[in-house]
Amino acid sequence: xxxxxxxxxxxxxxxxxxxxxxxxxxxxxxxxxxxxxxxxxxxxxxxxxxxxxxxxxxxxxxxxxxxxxxxxxxxxxxxxxxxxxxxxxxxxxxxxxxxxxxxxxxxxxxxxxxxxxxxxxxxxxxxxxxxxxxxxxxxxxxxxxxxxxxxxxxxxxxxxxxxxxxxxxxxxxxxxxxxxxxxxxxxxxxxxxxxxxxxxxxxxxxxxxxxxxxxxxxxxxxxxxxxxxxxxxxxxxxxxxxxxxxxxxxxxxxxxxxxxxxxxxxxxxxxxxxxxxxxxxxxxxxxxxxxxxxxxxxxxxxxxxxxxxxxxxxxxxxxxxxxxxxxxxxxxxxxxxxxxxxxxxxxxxxxxxxxxxxxxxxxxxxxxxxxxxxxxxxxxxxxxxxxxxxxxxxxxxxxxxxxxxxxxxxxxxxxxxxxxxxxxxxxxxxxxxxxxxxxxxxxxxxxxxxxxxxxxx
Numbered sequence: 001x002x003x004x005x006x007x008x009x010x011x012x013x014x015x016x017x018x019x020x021x022x023x024x025x026x027x028x029x030x031x032x033x034x035x036x037x038x039x040x041x042x043x044x045x046x047x048x049x050x051x052x053x054x055x056x057x058x059x060x061x062x063x064x065x066x067x068x069x070x071x072x073x074x075x076x077x078x079x080x081x082x083x084x085x086x087x088x089x090x091x092x093x094x095x096x097x098x099x100x101x102x103x104x105x106x107x108x109x110x111x112x113x114x115x116x117x118x119x120x121x122x123x124x125x126x127x128x129x130x131x132x133x134x135x136x137x138x139x140x141x142x143x144x145x146x147x148x149x150x151x152x153x154x155x156x157x158x159x160x161x162x163x164x165x166x167x168x169x170x171x172x173x174x175x176x177x178x179x180x181x182x183x184x185x186x187x188x189x190x191x192x193x194x195x196x197x198x199x200x201x202x203x204x205x206x207x208x209x210x211x212x213x214x215x216x217x218x219x220x221x222x223x224x225x226x227x228x229x230x231x232x233x234x235x236x237x238x239x240x241x242x243x244x245x246x247x248x249x250x251x252x253x254x255x256x257x258x259x260x261x262x263x264x265x266x267x268x269x270x271x272x273x274x275x276x277x278x279x280x281x282x283x284x285x286x287x288x289x290x291x292x293x294x295x296x297x298x299x300x301x302x303x304x305x306x307x308x309x310x311x312x313x314x315x316x317x318x319x320x321x322x323x324x325x326x327x328x329x330x331x332x333x334x335x336x337x338x339x340x341x342x343x344x345x346x347x348x349x350x351x352x353x354x355x356x357x358x359x360x361x362x363x364x365x366x367x368x369x370x371x372x373x374x375x376x377x378x379x380x381x382x383x384x385x386x387x388x389x390x391x392x393x394x395x396x397x398x399x400x401x402x403x404x405x406x407x408x409x410x411x412x413x414x415x416x417x418x419x420x421x422x423x424x425x426x427x428x429x430x431x432x433x434x435x436x437x438x439x440x441x442x443x444x445x446x447x448x449x450x451x452x453x454x455x456x457x
Contacts (some may be wrong), residue, residue, distance in 0.1 A: 004164035004188045009076035009341035010299060018164040021188045026197065033127045033154040034181030034202040041124050041152035048420050049150055050100035050293060055362035056146075056178040057093035059255040060086055060138075063173070069300075070165045071137050076308040076341065077262060078299045087194060088423075089142040092439070095423035096146040103150070109452075116456040122448040124152035125228075126204040129197055131218060133210045134160035134310055135265045139210045141170055143427065145184065145446040155184045156203065158194055163311065171379040191217075198222050205229065207445050209267075212432055230398040230436030230446050232267065232428060234361045235389030238382035238406065239270035240278050242375060251286045254417040257343055257392060259294060260305045264295050264365040265314075268390040268427075273369045274378050280371045288334050288347060288369075296342035296365075308341035309364045315341045315344065318364045322346065333369070359385060383409045388431035392418065411437075 004018040021029075060067065068082035077085070079149040096103075107120040130144040137159065145155055150370040159167035189197070197203055198221045205228035208218045222229045239257055257270035275283050299307030309315050315338050322336060325348060335346030345365045351358050357368065374379045382391060390412040395401040398416070399455040405413040411429035414420055421427070426436040436446050 002423045003161050003190065006074050006162065007310050007311065008072075008163055009072045012312065012340060015073055016165060016368065018168075018188055022158065022191070022280045023193060023196070026189050027138060028188055029156060029182075030197065030200055030202060030321060031048045031129065032182030033066060033156055033185045034182070037124065037126050037152070037154040037247075038341045040178035040180045041126075041154050046104055049152060052177055052179055053097035053100075053146060053150060056173055056362040057097065058092035059166050059173045059177055061094065063169075064090075067138065067166070069284040070169055071163075072161050072299050074137065074166055074312045075134050076299050078304040078307045080302055080304070081262060085139050089138045092139075092423045093146050094339055096150045096444075099441075103441055106453075110429075117330055118452060118454045119273075119300070120452060121443070121451045121453055122151065123451050124148075125447055125449050126153060127156060127202050128153050128447050129156045129158070129194070129195065129203055129206040130162075131158050131206065131210065131214070132160065135262055135267070138170065138200050141437040144445065145174075146208050146430055147439075148447055149183065151181075151444065151448055153204075153447055154188055156197060157184065157190045158187045160198075164188060173349050177225070177392050182404045191353065194218070195221050196261045198227060199225055199301055199309065200281060201225075203227065207394055207436070207438075208232070208434075215327065215434060226276075229433030230428075230438070232438065233389075233434040233435070234363075234387055234388045235269075236271045236359075236361050236385045237268055237390045237392065237410070238274050238385075238408070239281055239392040240274045240378050240382055240394065242276045242378060242393075242400060242404070243397065244279060244283075244394055245396045247282055247286065248278065251283060251290065253392070253394070254283075254287060255290055258367050258420050259365050263309050263343070264297040264361050265295075265309060270392055271368060272382070272385075273367055274381050275369065276375075277373055277380065284333070284349075284369060287369075291334055291347065294345050295340075296344065302426055306345065306365060309343050310341070312341050314364065315343050318343055318362065318366065321322055321357065321360060322348075322366075323349060325351065325355060328352070328355040328357065330355055330357055335365075360386065375400065379404060379407050383407075386432040389427070389429035389433035390414070432446055 006015040101150040109118040174184040207230040210230040215233045215256035331350045332348040334345040337344045386410045391408045391410040426437040426440045426442040
């Protein structure tokens with residue numbers, strides 16, 4: 001059976017299959033990417049690369065409905081969310097097009113003691129590999145592809161095996177936008193073939209978005225071959241509520257941060273809700289009341305907020321995590337049921353520090369709720385995790401919120417807000433959530449050669 005298969009999680013129906021590439025096809029993709037870098041990437045005018053990105057943005061907007069329908073059937077993403085993902089991709093490509101001259105302008109250095117001039121010039125490094133996940137089939141690729149194509153790097157892209165249709169649709173957009181052959185090469189490759197790609201001396205770096213296991217495996221191989229690595233891995237983001245002037249609004253932020261986007265399958269989604277004594281009971285009451293009204297439903301319907309998780313296998317894994325958590329003393333305050341890939345919103349309380357669930361990422365519509373007696377305890381619970389991707393801090397006292405945010409071990413902290421992402425805002429984590437940054441100026445710099453050019457006069 002083909003490794004690259006679309007199975008609709010809503011129905012269990014196998015929709016389509018795509019043949020895995022042969023070793024010869026993978027090598028041919030590398031050949032084309034390397035040729036495109038040498039003949040286009042490192043010599044094409046910046047204005048041309050900027051214009052190509054703008055055409056990609058336009059094509060995402062033109063094809064948004066069809067693109068969205070693909071990921072509804074591939075991963076069960078609700079159609080409204082899928083349309084929003086496509087729109088964000090268009091924004092990302094247009095952002096890098098608009099910022100081309102600013103981001104790639106020479107950077108003048110101040111020389112302290114010696115005469116002459118020195119500049120930093122950002123240039124491409126060559127062929128770069130992206131290993132992308134299933135939960136945001138378009139968005140994750142856009143974050144990686146846009147800044148690298150602006151630089152003049154060329155791309156090899158291995159998508160998740162359950163996303164072959166979206167992978168092909170993305171490749172089609174780049175071709176139709178006018179990119180030369182090899183500038184963006186999509187690979188239906190196996191893990192073993194990716195090892196060979198990383199070993200190829202023409203491939204200069206790799207960006208991985210996915211699980212800890214996937215990131216660790218790719219980073220190990222890349223390290224053996226001295227290749228630059230960017231990792232965006234899992235998260236168990238804390239959502240800390242110390243006080244609130246508007247508890248209804250805070251609860252609504254919590255629901256969006258955990259349940260209303262992608263069935264909770266979001267690496268930077270809030271997963272651990274850490275509540276001060278004074279807000280614990282009223283917050284939990286409102287939180288549970290809202291979730292009792294939320295039922296998994298058909299992702300193709302425009303009013304669906306919670307669709308299925310990505311597969312029956314993903315639902316089985318969540319069920320196993322839940323059983324182990326309960327066996328270790330956690331209590332189910334709401335939910336816990338499932339039907340096929342449709343999983344009920346589930347809330348766990350009374351999770352002891354020694355419970356394995358306290359240190360695992362639950363990648364689905366699950367929330368862990370903790371009660372704390374002080375600001376210090378909230379910080380301690382928030383940081384008691386191997387992950388460090390994002391965090392949320394809510395307090396009626398803005399100074400307190402900022403003070404707590406400063407002490408959270410995370411790459412990103414949102415204070416009294418939710419949904420502050422954008423093409424200009426860097427994304428990335430620390431600890432076992434990975435390293436490196438995507439988006440904004442920082443995303444451009446990850447695979448750029450920041451070349452020093454020094455003159456004596």
